[in-house]
Amino acid sequence: MNLIPILTIAKKEVQHIVKLPFQVLGAPVATTVLYFLVFGRAIGGRVGPIQGISYSEFIMPGLIMMNVVTGTFNGVTSSLILSKYMNTFNDLLISPMSYLEIVLGYVTGQVGRALVTAATIFLTAQLFIPFHIEHPFFILLFLMVVASCFALFGFMVAIAADNFEQLSIFPNFIIMPLSFLGGIFYSVDMLPGFARTLSHYNPLLYMISGMRYGFYGISDVTPLVAWAAVLFVFALLLTGAWRMLASGYKLKN
Amino acid sequence: MSEAVVSIRNLNKKYKTGLQALKDVSLDIYRGEIFGLLGPNGAGKTTMINIVAGLTRRTSGQITVFGKDVDREYRFTRSKIGLVQQELSFDPFLSVEETLRTQGGYFGLTNTGPRIEEILKSLSLLDKKKASGRTLSGGMKRRVMIAKALVHDPEIVFLDEPTAGVDVQLRENLWTLVRRMQEMGKTIILTTHYLEEAEALANRIAIINKGSIVLVEEKEKLLADHGARLHDIYRKYVQDEVPV
Numbered sequence: 001m002n003l004i005p006i007l008t009i010a011k012k013e014v015q016h017i018v019k020l021p022f023q024v025l026g027a028p029v030a031t032t033v034l035y036f037l038v039f040g041r042a043i044g045g046r047v048g049p050i051q052g053i054s055y056s057e058f059i060m061p062g063l064i065m066m067n068v069v070t071g072t073f074n075g076v077t078s079s080l081i082l083s084k085y086m087n088t089f090n091d092l093l094i095s096p097m098s099y100l101e102i103v104l105g106y107v108t109g110q111v112g113r114a115l116v117t118a119a120t121i122f123l124t125a126q127l128f129i130p131f132h133i134e135h136p137f138f139i140l141l142f143l144m145v146v147a148s149c150f151a152l153f154g155f156m157v158a159i160a161a162d163n164f165e166q167l168s169i170f171p172n173f174i175i176m177p178l179s180f181l182g183g184i185f186y187s188v189d190m191l192p193g194f195a196r197t198l199s200h201y202n203p204l205l206y207m208i209s210g211m212r213y214g215f216y217g218i219s220d221v222t223p224l225v226a227w228a229a230v231l232f233v234f235a236l237l238l239t240g241a242w243r244m245l246a247s248g249y250k251l252k253n
Numbered sequence: 254m255s256e257a258v259v260s261i262r263n264l265n266k267k268y269k270t271g272l273q274a275l276k277d278v279s280l281d282i283y284r285g286e287i288f289g290l291l292g293p294n295g296a297g298k299t300t301m302i303n304i305v306a307g308l309t310r311r312t313s314g315q316i317t318v319f320g321k322d323v324d325r326e327y328r329f330t331r332s333k334i335g336l337v338q339q340e341l342s343f344d345p346f347l348s349v350e351e352t353l354r355t356q357g358g359y360f361g362l363t364n365t366g367p368r369i370e371e372i373l374k375s376l377s378l379l380d381k382k383k384a385s386g387r388t389l390s391g392g393m394k395r396r397v398m399i400a401k402a403l404v405h406d407p408e409i410v411f412l413d414e415p416t417a418g419v420d421v422q423l424r425e426n427l428w429t430l431v432r433r434m435q436e437m438g439k440t441i442i443l444t445t446h447y448l449e450e451a452e453a454l455a456n457r458i459a460i461i462n463k464g465s466i467v468l469v470e471e472k473e474k475l476l477a478d479h480g481a482r483l484h485d486i487y488r489k490y491v492q493d494e495v496p497v
Binding site for chain 2: 248
């Protein structure tokens with residue numbers, strides 16, 4: 001494993017924060033502020049505390065997770081499909097990098113980007129809620145694995161996609177609904193039996209719950225189950241992305 | 254005869270569409286030569302180059318670079334090859350310097366600053382070091398692509414129609430650069446539609462038509478034996494397209 005090429009791809013991806021600050025950081029901050037104003041202040045005042053914390057505090061971990069997963073997915077897909085259009089992805093294919101190194105380069109870059117996004121949203125949230133972190137290392141590691149999952153998912157989608165239109169299906173019709181139904185704004189305990197059972201098939205539930213555990217020590221699922229779920233998804237997606245690239249699907253004739 | 258740096262044996266490529274792009278191609282490219290690969294559009298020139306470089310999969314056949322198989326020992330073989338593709342490619346977010354540093358990084362290189370300066374100087378691009386790829390003219394972008402292919406100091410350079418669509422001045426500059434690369438000991442494989450370009454630069458010439466190599470010969474011998482211009486020789490082997 002050669003680290004220099006991996007870090008080269010990662011650096012190029014993270015540089016997008018500097019080159020596109022409004023898109024990468026400005027947009028998530030603006031939507032987070034809106035969520036806090038509308039859901040936290042306007043509606044949250046009437047909802048009251050959930051699992052012992054205020055409604056604004058309750059939604060904060062989910063908002064971070066939602067922005068991390070959508071930002072990571074959009075980041076890797078837009079970068080990769082652009083490099084397919086501009087023929088610069090060929091620069092990687094003719095280099096001595098292994099397929100796994102190429103995949104890890106993109107993942108590392110998106111993890112870096114996700115950490116910056118998460119920190120920015122957390123700092124923005126401090127305008128509305130008191131500072132509280134129960135398990136900081138848990139949050140850090142958990143965020144890195146979840147961001148990796150969505151970077152890998154986005155990587156596969158971008159390789160398979162023929163145009164930007166196909167890419168837009170996933171964030172709008174899959175990731176966003178799963179985030180909303182994964183318990184950002186409510187605890188699954190509030191749901192009726194069938195909906196509660198169904199929620200446990202949603203991978204975003206484990207990601208959002210794990211994040212809430214990291215901040216407040218409360219969760220809809222136990223941290224061990226959350227870890228098992230994200231690690232399983234990570235292993236599945238890493239293998240999938242690696243094999244897809246190695247197969248040359250949509251990249252090599 | 255010097256050492257063969259690229260050896261191609263019985264190479265076949267059939268696309269999923271059914272098109273047989275390469276038919277039983279066998280070829281040796283020798284160290285330090287400029288090898289001109291001529292042929293009409295769709296003859297198989299780019300397919301052959303892309304298979305050697307790792308962009309296209311072969312259907313059957315063997316390819317070695319310095320005696321090593323291009324699939325099994327790709328880390329070694331790719332580090333020896335620089336490819337200038339036909340299509341312009343650039344990252345709109347990177348400056349010329351960042352583009353070259355990134356390219357070096359893909360090959361595992363750090364501290365490429367001095368080498369990048371040297372390459373940019375030799376390609377008259379030093380003043381464009383900080384410029385974004387978006388702001389460059391077509392000719393400059395073409396030179397940046399050549400610079401990218403040279404960052405890792407490859408021993409073999411594939412130039413896939415490097416002068417297509419460039420003005421006379423730049424074409425002459427590129428010819429000078431190709432000769433200079435040969436003086437530096439590099440092996441050049443050049444595909445071109447311009448017969449005068451092959452005549453001016455190449456030591457050996459191959460003509461490929463409909464996926465088959467129909468002629469490989471030393472340029473001097475070719476011209477002497479046939480007592481004709483390359484244009485006439487080309488027309489003898491490729492009758493269905495009039496070359497430039």
